[in-house]
Amino acid sequence: GEDVEQSLFLSVREGDSSVINCTYTDSSSTYLYWYKQEPGAGLQLLTYIFSNMDMKQDQRLTVLLNKKDKHLSLRIADTQTGDSAIYFCAESKGNNNDMRFGAGTRLTVKP
Amino acid sequence: SQTIHQWPATLVQPVGSPLSLECTVEGTSNPNLYWYRQAAGRGLQLLFYSVGIGQISSEVPQNLSASRPQDRQFILSSKKLLLSDSGFYLCAWSRGGVETQYFGPGTRLLVL
Numbered sequence: 001g002e003d004v005e006q007s008l009f010l011s012v013r014e015g016d017s018s019v020i021n022c023t024y025t026d027s028s029s030t031y032l033y034w035y036k037q038e039p040g041a042g043l044q045l046l047t048y049i050f051s052n053m054d055m056k057q058d059q060r061l062t063v064l065l066n067k068k069d070k071h072l073s074l075r076i077a078d079t080q081t082g083d084s085a086i087y088f089c090a091e092s093k094g095n096n097n098d099m100r101f102g103a104g105t106r107l108t109v110k111p
Numbered sequence: 112s113q114t115i116h117q118w119p120a121t122l123v124q125p126v127g128s129p130l131s132l133e134c135t136v137e138g139t140s141n142p143n144l145y146w147y148r149q150a151a152g153r154g155l156q157l158l159f160y161s162v163g164i165g166q167i168s169s170e171v172p173q174n175l176s177a178s179r180p181q182d183r184q185f186i187l188s189s190k191k192l193l194l195s196d197s198g199f200y201l202c203a204w205s206r207g208g209v210e211t212q213y214f215g216p217g218t219r220l221l222v223l
Contacts, residue, residue: 004154031211033211035214040217040219041216041217042117042201042214042215042216042217043155043201043203043214044214045211045212045213045214048211088154088155099157099212101154101155102154103153103154104153104154
């Protein structure tokens with residue numbers, strides 16, 4: 001099957017930028033997503049990008065998509081302790097049952 | 112605005128006991144509904160999805176079943192729980208034809 005891969009852990013200092021990376025294998029992916037999961041909670045949609053876009057910025061979040069390399073990244077500027085969570089990358093072609101998630105990257109922000 | 116609810120939040124059940132987890136969505140009609148399981152330290156595994164009342168598609172063979180008795184209600188069930196059913200169960204919804212999924216708060220199930 002098609003895969004979505006992420007590194008499992010990332011640790012940064014408060015105030016630094018965080019970059020969480022994701023690679024996927026399905027070249028026909030149409031939508032690419034970043035979700036945030038705080039401890040004991042469900043997933044919160046942070047942002048998504050269409051496959052015909054290279055970049056999307058939303059306040060402190062910047063999503064970069066390199067479609068040729070099938071690489072997606074999430075940059076969090078001025079990372080805060082409240083950003084500590086697990087971040088999931090996901091992709092889909094827009095059908096009902098084809099959304100695929102990575103295993104999640106646990107971001108730890110140290111004061 | 113739309114909201115999605117799941118209950119219970121936490122459940123501890125003995126092996127062999129039945130299970131019923133409930134998910135309801137408010138503020139939208141005819142949503143697509145999904146059940147996922149998240150095992151510790153792993154990604155999400157899609158278990159079931161539904162595009163309408165009584166329409167259930169299963170993604171993986173397992174000890175669980177799902178039902179959709181009403182438009183905005185999705186239930187995950189088991190007749191006899193296994194130890195391997197332990198995990199974090201997430202319900203999600205999306206609008207038909209647009210795949211962005213919105214997740215509920217989840218139910219943590221521990222089977223002992």
